[in-house]
Amino acid sequence: MNSPQLPAPSATAAAASQALCRIIRTEIQNHGGWIPFSRFMELALYAPQYGYYTGGSHKIGGSGDFITAPTLSPLFGQTLARQLAELLPQTAGNVYEFGAGTGALAATLLQNLSDGLKHYYIIEVSPELAERQRAHIAEAAPEAAGKVTHLSSLPDTFDGIIIGNEVLDAMPVEIVRHAHNQWQQMGVTLADDSSFIQQAQPLPPSALSQAATSYFPHSPQPYTSELHPAQHAFMHTLAEKLQRGGIILIDYGFDAAQYYHPQRHMGTLIGHYRHHTVHDPFFHIGLTDLTAHVNFTDIAQAGTDAGLDLIGYATQAHFLLNLGITDIMAKSTEPASADYIRDAAAIHKLTGQHEMGELFKVIAFGRNIGIDWQGFSHGDICHKL
Numbered sequence: 001m002n003s004p005q006l007p008a009p010s011a012t013a014a015a016a017s018q019a020l021c022r023i024i025r026t027e028i029q030n031h032g033g034w035i036p037f038s039r040f041m042e043l044a045l046y047a048p049q050y051g052y053y054t055g056g057s058h059k060i061g062g063s064g065d066f067i068t069a070p071t072l073s074p075l076f077g078q079t080l081a082r083q084l085a086e087l088l089p090q091t092a093g094n095v096y097e098f099g100a101g102t103g104a105l106a107a108t109l110l111q112n113l114s115d116g117l118k119h120y121y122i123i124e125v126s127p128e129l130a131e132r133q134r135a136h137i138a139e140a141a142p143e144a145a146g147k148v149t150h151l152s153s154l155p156d157t158f159d160g161i162i163i164g165n166e167v168l169d170a171m172p173v174e175i176v177r178h179a180h181n182q183w184q185q186m187g188v189t190l191a192d193d194s195s196f197i198q199q200a201q202p203l204p205p206s207a208l209s210q211a212a213t214s215y216f217p218h219s220p221q222p223y224t225s226e227l228h229p230a231q232h233a234f235m236h237t238l239a240e241k242l243q244r245g246g247i248i249l250i251d252y253g254f255d256a257a258q259y260y261h262p263q264r265h266m267g268t269l270i271g272h273y274r275h276h277t278v279h280d281p282f283f284h285i286g287l288t289d290l291t292a293h294v295n296f297t298d299i300a301q302a303g304t305d306a307g308l309d310l311i312g313y314a315t316q317a318h319f320l321l322n323l324g325i326t327d328i329m330a331k332s333t334e335p336a337s338a339d340y341i342r343d344a345a346a347i348h349k350l351t352g353q354h355e356m357g358e359l360f361k362v363i364a365f366g367r368n369i370g371i372d373w374q375g376f377s378h379g380d381i382c383h384k385l
Helices: 011-030 037-046 074-090 104-112 127-140 142-147 207-215 229-241 296-305 316-321 327-331 338-351
Strands: 094-098 119-123 149-150 158-165 174-179 182-190 197-202 225-228 242-254 270-273 277-278 288-291 309-314 358-369
Touching: 037 174, 037 182, 037 288, 074 104, 074 158, 074 242, 074 327, 094 104, 094 225, 104 119, 104 127, 119 142, 127 142, 127 149, 142 149, 142 197, 149 197, 158 229, 174 207, 182 207, 207 229, 229 242, 242 296, 242 309, 277 338, 277 358, 288 316, 296 309, 296 358, 309 316, 316 327, 316 358, 327 338
Parallel strands: 094 119, 094 158, 119 149, 158 242
Antiparallel strands: 174 182, 174 225, 182 197, 242 358, 270 277, 270 288, 309 358
């Protein structure tokens, strides 16, 4: 049922959500009446035509469900470009962006990376977003649009810089519960009225149970949280395919000790619907973004296990300030002008302790490149991983 303060979906959107619900019900029925939460989340976000990221609605920006750093201000991309400009000459000159959203970051980087950038590859699973990206880049960076190639699957190898802004948090997670000395895996089943409900099943010995045993605190109270096998596998795949270059991932999350703190006993899974926070994962399925924080300790382990060098791990605030985001603003706008005030507010949002600056982190890996990474010159917190 709609909460009174939340806007109701359009008739078209509601019909798409109902169609997705029918697909998920069929999936549950075909798998003995229960599917892991990760499978439910995968369908809710990525089911062809109806999933949150594969459907037709606009998700990002003021009219969508959330704001990302690249859509907040071009200063974010202009600052990141400084780091990429140092790295690209040591590679084949390629940038690979995962989950490019509206195309705002790609357009800004294309405008600010000239001779060193040979090709800009966007790996995008959403046909609707890919079209939006092409249109935005053609309008905002027409002189460089010819460098852009869209890919719907991973290339065989990478030689360049891989970037992902808010990509990891959009991957399906497993939900595991420890209660009364028993490990349980949370899944989704159907109530008598065919509505969706969460249901626990015993968690057998597996890689999942090993991860839970490793990360979860020893707490006498029931403890529920997420594990991230999809993120781990994604990172491992990137590492295996990276021949030369770097990986820069920007997302919200914690090191494992913070993530699995005893006080965080209900995990981090959350929904976003029209700039509102939603705690019910079954609210307007396919129209609500489902997301969980990133366990950066796990990401670091996956990369280093696959032979990558862990370059740095820092808050977004330190990363952007190290690269001179305030200098870029000072050079581009007149003090006391409307643009200056707007840019100053954006920098506060991007770097503020109680805004994106502390919750968002930047982690980077490298292989066969040796340049100093200016973004991690101060404030590196790899020791916390």
